[in-house]
Amino acid sequence: MSVLIISPSGNFYGSEQVLFDYLTDSVLPSSVAINERGLFLKYLRAAGTPHELSGFDPYKLRRFYWRLIRHLALGKYHTVYWNEAGHINYVILLSKLFPGKRFIVHVRIIEDTKTQRWFLKPGSNVRFISVSDYIRQNLPFPSILLYDPFNFEGKEIPPLHFSGPLRIGVIGRLTFTKGIETFTELFSMIERKGLGSMFNFIFYGEVSEDVKESDWLNKNSTYSFVAFAGFQKDRNVIYNSIDCVMHLSKQEALGRIFLEALDAGKPLIGMNAAGIGEVGNMLAMRDLLMEDGKGNDFFEKILEKLIYVHQNREGLYSMVKDAKNKAKEIFSLSDYTATIDKIISG
Template sequence: MHICHINLASSYHGGENQTFELIQQQIRNGYEVTALANPKGPLYARLLTIDCTVHPIRHHLLNHTHNFLNKCDLLHVHEGRAVYWALIQKAIFGTPYIITRRIDNPISSKWITRQAYQQASALVGLSKPITQQLKKISKLQAVLRIPSSPVSYPVSEDNVKIIQQQFAGKFLVLQAANMLKHKGFDTSIKAAKQLNSDYPNIHFCFIGDGSERHHLEQQATNLKNITFVGKQSNMGDWFHAADLLVHPSHSEGLGSVILEGMKAGLPVVGSNAGGIPDIIHHEHTGLLTTTGCGETLASNIIRLYNDPALRGQLVNNAHRYLNEVSIESCAEKYEQVYLNAVDNACLVKGKQQKSLKGNIPN
């Protein structure tokens, strides 16, 4: 099977990481893979290092003058603007496509956006809230849920020791995300204020950068239990040096960093928002907190700080859960989606050809 993946993002976040991991697994499974990516984005550079054909696409309106994908069976769209590229490609050449959506906010009501989703052969969401949004816009195509798979990062024991020395004697709580309003760093700061006096050994480390960073640093003024370390390229080292991962987002499609923390052996605490409850099953694979409530986040952190046995239990349960969402499992699920989409596209094409023949006069 020859699949073309499309992700035109100019940045590199969880969605791009998942696109890359799926492509790698499909290559291992014997697929022929083509990828379309923004040449200014980090994903494009990473794709050049693996065994797939990569084409630069700078804009969803460009590169439709010739069908360089004539050997592809299906397009797999991974990013918002790419849905329009796939829609145009289908209109010109009839190439079927599927869409994977990673955010749980409502889909635009614009006519062109609705057309892009309704012309897809199948719609895939990472979590229940996302599939609910997809069902509101779908026509007759299938709407399925295929969660992200956990990603592992390399670990340097020397780097881990450096981090541990930097926070010696601390119970290190990580939050790693782009510093945007909906990511809930403000909730973590509220929790830090609650813990600052009575639990000086609990220390928050914020990994990431973004438009909210300056405002968050102002909120954390005079708090000695928070350190902002900016973006980090060695997440494997940070995961292994830490004791706990928190992800108190106000909204979230799924939360791939939670899966990454679980994979690295960290207990996790997340908010009861968006798709997070799909992967954090309360009291089983992690703990859930009230969205936006620093007090409940603080109490859950205290609970895990005081209960090493519970931390171990959550980690063990999470590892068993991760086996169900491995990249191998996700690739198998996508293969079935692809086969159904291609079969349906051939069926529709056959009906159209039959109809055209029936209209040709004798």
């Protein structure tokens, strides 16, 4: 086998789930090295893919890469592909040591586009793949734009909940980088205007350390229209309990949460920025996106979107259905697999 695929994280979050889908769909033979301290290696072994699987200890990373250097020197691999940019330093080193080999890096988060992450310019034998145009524009090197696939379920979208308070799901880890500080002022405005009976905000996700150490939870847990449900593994439980999703991050690389919401038949209110804005504009769902802003006017705009969804739930049902059908074509697994196969095989 001349292709080696490396999964630096080894967890089973977004990037590993995408790699899992690719490896179970692709027939291109490859060796796959996975951080053995996560769940990913276990899941792949259970799936019985045709690929050669092995684990490495992240606490002995130098040993793993010394072994890889020997394998490259002996001609075992011609191409190395990383499904995320967590091992940037080693990518640069290998590209300099082996100018005749091909190295491919999938860049998935905005932090990995920062110039300070790249202490040296990688060799010309390194190719980059960006998961969104937002990433591509921020990456200091040319890259191929390739949207991650999304496995849409075949079930029919259920009708929206047309009566009672609008149930708004805020899904994901509670951290300030996801824009949750915005809710403090928003909730205060809803309370002042006496609109609390119109909405139920439900937060699903673990609370990060930076939020725990602040007074954010104390400030926002006293409102009658706000609830904290904690981490919920079953997505169906979440989406069956809400009418729409609110996601106010301005730095989301791709906006997978947008696709999850569409799959469940729920509209998403978010920022017209980064990956969320990119997906919303591609799928003609821009009416529920907001431009960034400050002060009272910005929070008034958020409230306007909430009231709009509250009053137009029935009309939004068909819009969401159309967007989901369009997304199935754009985020196709078979197209993604064929493209990655072509890039890797050269």
